[in-house]
Amino acid sequence: MKSEMLSIQNLSQAKDELKKLHIEDISVSMMAPKAVFCAVKLYDVHPAAANIIKQEMLALGGEAAVERGCVNMSIESSQVVIMGTLKQYLRLLSKLKMQKGYFGLDDVVKEVSKSIKDLMK
Structure with missing residues (x-):
């Protein structure tokens, strides 16, 4: 037995790696x-x-790191690191x-959508 660390950058790479296992297409679509x-990372x-x-x-x-003052609303804006x-x-x-x-969530949706666009390839 041996192991290998994979660096999967987008959906296409994930699908290619899973297809090497000769699994059903539906499984590839679900797991990729x-x-x-x-x-x-989001700002403001x-x-x-x-x-x-x-x-x-x-x-x-998943996870999201926010600045300390978010919990009690003692800050005007925060940086956020979303991980998932x-x-x-x-x-x-x-x-x-x-x-x-x-609270500006429409802008969050736009920014995150732009950020993950390349992952969808």
């Missing part, structure tokens, strides 16, 4: 988005939006779109 991991995020992002990512099994798989990002965007743009 889970194989692409990335971290996205409303602290309430930062808290929502963190809660949603935790609920999805492509599947988690897609689910996060879907959830944030339902928030109707509260």
Whole structure:
């Protein structure tokens, strides 16, 4: 037995790697988005939006780091580092779109969508 660390940069690479295992196409489609991991950093995020992002990512099994003052709303804006798989990002965007743009979440959706665009290739 031996192991190898894979560096999967996008959905296409994930699918190619999974297809090497000769698994069903439906399985490839289900698993590939889970194989692409990335971290996205946002700037000037409303602290309430930062808290929502963190809660949603935790609920999805991902993570989001926010500045200390977000929890008690003692800061005007925060940086946010979102960490997760492509599947988690897609689910996060879907959830944030339902928030109707509260606290600038529409801008968050646009920025995150732009950031993960290359992962979708």
